[in-house]
Amino acid sequence: MRTPLLAGNWKMYKTTGEARELVEGLLRGLGDVSDRRVLVCPPFTALQTVRDLVQGTPIALGAQDVYIEPQGAFTGAISPVMLRDLGCSYVIVGHSERRAIFGEGDELIGKKVRAALAHDLTPILCVGETKPQRDAGQAETVVVAQVRAALAGMTPEQISRIVIAYEPVWAIGTGDTATPEDAQAMHETIRRILGEMTSPNVAATINILYGGSVRPDNIDDLIAQPDIDGALVGGASLKADSFLRIVHFLPPQR
């Protein structure tokens, strides 16, 4: 029902030459991935290089951020039209680094989700609590509020076209992954909220990814959880062998 999605978020890594090397390595080892979807999200500056390499292959292309207008006097910004022009089909929106370092709030993030959808880009909406919020027992409240705020006023049809990534902030880049059970509990909550905003049937079709220190040695246990439909991978997506092992996760025996 939901095809697993394995997405690499390269963050601010990889020059064009390094990007080429990584993608060539991925293509060499990819093999048959017809039962899953594979996505790489390079920095803007490497999109063209990667596009030329992945065209006609099973690897899809995404960006790490987008602005909300199609064009205009917005120095430094990149529009959804430009991303489509470069062959992107996905865009990450509201990553915790955009929220914390660049000051993005729920309102702007919601507009980015809409702008992406309006231009046929699949937004990967990132949500997640900080360590103090989890320790204070507020993880669920925070994540639910982020989901509701970003998707407020959207139609079930619009919501059905997004991907959610649950990325606890304390797990990103730290080596400290959520346990499969804790991640599953949050994914279940997110799907319930999506069901309230659409219908349980629509919510059952939406991919909810886990992100935060996903590695070759924990992907199988994470993806074995019923509501974990893939992964958004940072550090471990920067090397072909580790990302390939994640892409080649062993399907759960259900």
Ligand code: PGA
């Ligand atoms: P990480 O990053 O895999 O390096 O923890 C994940 C992310 O930020 O999307």
